[in-house]
Amino acid sequence: MSETIGQRPWMTAPETARVLDALEAAGGADCARFVGGCVRNTLIGRPISDVDIATTLTPDAVVMALEAAGVRAVPTGVEHGTITAIADHKPFEVTTLRRDVETDGRRAVVAFTTDWMEDALRRDFTLNSLYARRDGTVFDPTGHGVADARAGRIVFVGDPEQRLREDHLRSLRFFRFLAWYGKGEPDAAAVAAIEAWKDDVARLAAERISAELLKLLAADDPRAALRLMADTGVLAVVxxxxxxxxxxxxxxxxxxxxxxxxxxxxxxxxxxxxxxxxxxxxxxxxxxxxxxxxxxxxxxxxxxxxxxxxxxxxxxxxxxxxxxxxxxxxxxxxxxxxxxxxxxxxxxxxxxxxxxxxxPAFPITGDEVLKSGVPKGPLVGEVLREVEDWWVDHDFLDDKMSAIEKLKSVAQGMVY
Incomplete structure (x- = not known):
């Protein structure tokens, strides 16, 4: 029996339907499926934020299909196959199925494909390699994504070291997903590979590191994940x-x-x-x-x-x-x-x-200091600071006349 998440409100919303209808008009039924976090979180009963879509259409075809339907298309990551569709002010990342041709751990050169399995095998973790049709039918190309999502297992797709060589950021993503979704003991193969390749994290752009770190720290309870990050040596790199x-x-x-x-x-x-x-x-x-x-x-x-x-x-x-x-x-x-x-x-x-x-606002102004006989210059600031210190020490006295009297006293002492 096929796994299903049913038809949820975010799947049937008018803006979602506009994007899917546009893609399917160009590529036929099932040319586009929901992918990643929206499928994963719906499956395990977590709230979703972004709705991402994978498609067999090439980026150029995606742009043409969206514009033909009156949906704005923004080429936010076109070199990697990503077009942002904006329907009724809501953004959807629409990404063409792809496979890696070349990668140095920081950036990848990709080729587009129509093979859902190829696309799944280049993703990071099994729980993120999940797709769903608009009717809610879930596709799990790795065969482990559904079970791992429900069990809270953060497991790399295929060989962990290969995934890390492809993108060094995946070390940090492992700890982030562990903090947000992990349960039980972390995957030993993943931890061993991360420890072996920890130094390559330093090659990443600082902005990518900090963004991932802050996402990790935003989890309800990131304590165990951060401790493990320290134990593997990755935290010391960051x-x-x-x-x-x-x-x-x-x-x-x-x-x-x-x-x-x-x-x-x-x-x-x-x-x-x-x-x-x-x-x-x-x-x-x-x-x-x-x-x-x-x-x-x-x-x-x-x-x-x-x-x-x-x-x-x-x-x-x-x-x-x-x-x-x-x-x-x-x-x-x-x-x-x-x-x-x-x-x-x-x-x-x-x-x-x-x-x-x-x-409250400090009741004395620079003009009032000048009127008290203090000449223009640095002395005005010194007088203001001394009177303000007195005012704060007196718990923000709500009596301007007393503050004026203090100003006169301070000014007289400094000028004469």
Whole structure:
């Protein structure tokens, strides 16, 4: 009996039907099938995000078919056979069946084919080598994809070393899929091959490495996968040690127990030592965005020291000085390094107070400093900083006249 996932709403949606109808009008029934993650996740009861389609049509024929049906076609990866179809504002990656002709582990030269088995045999893992017709009938060319998906086995298609030689990124993808879908003991053949070929990961573009790493860290519980990544030596290629696994695993535990959203960027910061210079250098090497780099560096600042018993006044001061995001990050990292169970209410209360408080605007302006008799120049900034420090120390005193009196006193002392 054939395996089936039935006809799900995402399969029968009008925009999906528009794309499939367009392809089938050019290539006939069954020239296009759903492939990969959407089939896998539907099979095991996980939510899906992207809908990918494999087709026997060549890329040129795909473009012609889509445009004839009024569907926008974008050649996002045409050299590898991928056209992005945009129907009713929803993107679908449509990729021609292919086989590798030549590969150096970083990029591949492909030839197009009409053989579904050839296409399946060049994919990475058996659970990703699954196809489904629009009626829900599942095709499992390797013969193991359905069973491996349900059992949580991350197994390479064919010989693991050959798959890794074809694309070094597959080492990182193994750990990512292990974190998201793995159950039980990892596949021994896969682990042995990854350990043997670990140094080739360094040849990958930094953007590919960081994207895969952050996807791994976004899993609900990536702890075991990351530990294995360290044991095989792959983690050292990506992130030179030392690593703070205690804090990293503590943060994952907190997010799970306290129902915080998974935060891959903060998890990366948690794994790193408290060295802002090294963190900045790593972020640059991984080509993280400026926002991600700055966030990680700020999260690893040595001061102020966060404790669960910080007073409301100290919390407000920290939020004002650090900003809301950096305050929350610093609090979570300190919590992850501490006794997480005994003082959870205090930490959670601290974070809630910090998130719920909006810092007031400093009531003194540069013009008011000038009016107090301070001449233009660096002295204006010095006076502002001293008065602001006084204002913060007085817990953001809501009394502008008092701030003006303090300004006069400071200005008089500095000018005369």
């Amino acid at each position: 992130i030179p040690g030392p690593w703070d696994f205690t804090r990293f695993e503590g943060l994952v535990e907190i997010e799970s127990e306290q129902l915080f959203e998974t935060d891959p960027v903060l998890r990366l910061a948690a794994l790193l030592p408290n060295d802002q210079i090294a963190a900045h250098q790593l972020a640059e090497r991984l080509r993280l965005s400026n926002a991600e780099r700055d966030r990680i560096v700020a999260a690893l600042a040595p001061t102020p020291v966060f404790k669960s018993w910080m007073s409301p006044r100290e919390i407000r001061r920290a939020v004002y000085r650090l900003g809301a995001e950096a305050f929350r990050d610093r609090a979570k990292l300190a919590w992850a390094s501490a006794n997480r169970t005994a003082v959870a209410p205090q930490w959670r209360g601290m974070i809630a107070l910090g998130e719920g408080w909006s810092p």
